[in-house]
Amino acid sequence: MATDVAFDARHRGAPGLAHGGAISAACDDLFGFVLYLVQEIAVTRTLTVNYLAPVPLGQPHRITARLQRRQGRRLHLEATGTGHDDVTRFTAEALFLVVDREHFTPHGADADVLAMFNRPPEHR
Numbered sequence: 001m002a003t004d005v006a007f008d009a010r011h012r013g014a015p016g017l018a019h020g021g022a023i024s025a026a027c028d029d030l031f032g033f034v035l036y037l038v039q040e041i042a043v044t045r046t047l048t049v050n051y052l053a054p055v056p057l058g059q060p061h062r063i064t065a066r067l068q069r070r071q072g073r074r075l076h077l078e079a080t081g082t083g084h085d086d087v088t089r090f091t092a093e094a095l096f097l098v099v100d101r102e103h104f105t106p107h108g109a110d111a112d113v114l115a116m117f118n119r120p121p122e123h124r
């Protein structure tokens with residue numbers, strides 16, 4: 001799973017550079033989309049971002065995320081963020097834990113989430 005993102009003035013940390021929190025959010029969000037491929041409902045338990053080099057605003061970066069391994073309810077995910085100049089400026093690792101629909105229902109579950117739960121397990 002991959003996405004191209006160019007951080008802009010809304011994501012500014014230091015002058016001209018992306019804020020680390022914005023980079024972290026982008027990684028976490030993409031990990032959430034990997035769940036559609038994994039066909040599991042899970043939430044972030046831990047997220048570690050390695051900031052390898054400053055990320056300039058306005059320069060597209062490709063974030064690529066994948067499931068690295070699974071151990072029971074534990075989904076270990078990893079991502080890299082690389083500029084068009086082929087410089088990898090950040091990487092991320094996350095532990096997602098598979099949850100059931102009751103995790104969301106008290107807070108107003110999205111119809112898409114519920115639809116995933118309604119599919120037979122072999123199609124999830």
Ligand SMILES: CCCCCCCC(=O)SCCNC(=O)CCNC(=O)[C@H](O)C(C)(C)COP(=O)(O)OP(=O)(O)OC[C@H]1O[C@@H](n2cnc3c(N)ncnc32)[C@H](O)[C@@H]1OP(=O)(O)O
Pocket residue numbers: 028029031032035041042043044045046072073074095097099103113
């Ligand atoms: C549907 C689309 C969703 C998209 C999500 C996109 C990403 C997000 O923004 S998610 C939002 C941010 N995250 C959250 O809000 C999560 C908040 N946390 C929680 O609700 C709970 O802590 C939750 C549900 C993750 C886990 O709680 P709980 O089910 O009680 O699990 P818990 O018993 O603590 O741990 C389960 C297992 O994982 C293991 N585990 C927990 N933490 C760790 C860890 N840091 N390292 C290794 N193992 C761990 C535990 O040891 C346990 O193992 P075992 O089953 O062998 O005993």
